[in-house]
Amino acid sequence: MGTVRRAFILLPCEITINRMKSNQLKGYFFALLATISYSNVYIFSKAALNEIHLVQFGFYWFAFGTLFNSIWSFSQGTFRQIPALRWPQIRILILLGVMEILTNTSFYLSIYIIPDPSVTSFLGNLYPVFLTLGGISILKERFSFWESVGIFIAIAGTFIVSYSGEGSSFKSMFIPGTLVVLINAILAAATSLVVKVNIKKLSPELTTLNHNFWLLAYATVLMFATGQSFSAPSSAMLNMFIGSFLGPFLGVLTIYYSFKYIEASRSSIIQSTKGIIVLAGAYLYFGTLPLPHQIFGGVLSVIGVLVMAIAQARLFGKKEKL
Secondary structure: HHHHHHHHHHHHHHHHHHHHHHHHHHHHHHHHHHHHHHHHHHHHHHHHHOOOOHHHHHHHHHHHHHHHHHHHHHOOHHHHHHHHHOOHHHHHHHHHHHHHHHHHHEEEEEEHHOHHHHHHHHHOHHHHHHHHHHHHOOOOOOOHHHHHHHHHHHHHHHHHEOOOOOOOOOOHHEEEOOHHHHHHHHHHHHHHHHHHHHHHHHOOHHHHHHHHHHHHHHHHHHHHHHHHOOOOHHHHHHHHHHHHHHHHHHHHHHHHHHHHHOOHHHHHHHHHHHHHHHHHHHHHHOOOOOOOHHHHHHHHHHHHHHHHHHHHHOOOOOOOEO
């Protein structure tokens, strides 16, 4: 009887452990898929922006993104959630919409300005730095020694990437577009903090749909305000179609699904390799490579973000908080 009783106790535990392992594998798979998707956004958006105006790009990019998300949301019954929304939720969606407009405008403007998308990606490693600092100052989170080391390495790496070596003034010291990336990193971190605080109030599908709706509405207004043509080369349309599927649709959804199965900090470990993937993709697609010091700084920034992510996942062990 004792053996049978132990079997009844151990069997549910074993099933639970296997389920946890299965969920972790799903989480890492979604994180990897999100990383690959987001990495390709830099490539396909840059390819399209080489052919058309930034305003035209925004209109078609988010039109395709809204189309993909609407189809998915309809299949998931997301539209049925809209009539049940209360004012506090609507207020959050409006706030997120405005912040998404500012964040995405600065993001794609930086891709438009900086010739090599891998350089833009390396500079974008300032985002997790500001996200961590924002969590400390606004959400009163505490950070470990290794996280502070990672922050220092990431900042040093991005400084090397952005350094132009020309002139003695502050403006000429950095490559064009550096300030835009800096603003984007701050805005993206602020948007993520708002989402982090309110994530339980809104579903991933609804948040993603809201993201694309506001950006499409903004881009449509700009199209008419600036008098841009709705005509675009077929090659640019194809790049935007593929890129918008990978970014505004697949990338956003898979990152939310990775959070469903694993901690955000563990998902960030996979995402920290984004710069390397963009570097390889830019070389294969455009045949370009950053300058040697930019590659060194970029790799350094990736290492810094990776150290931060590992520290947040507590893989260094439990350390005294600073």
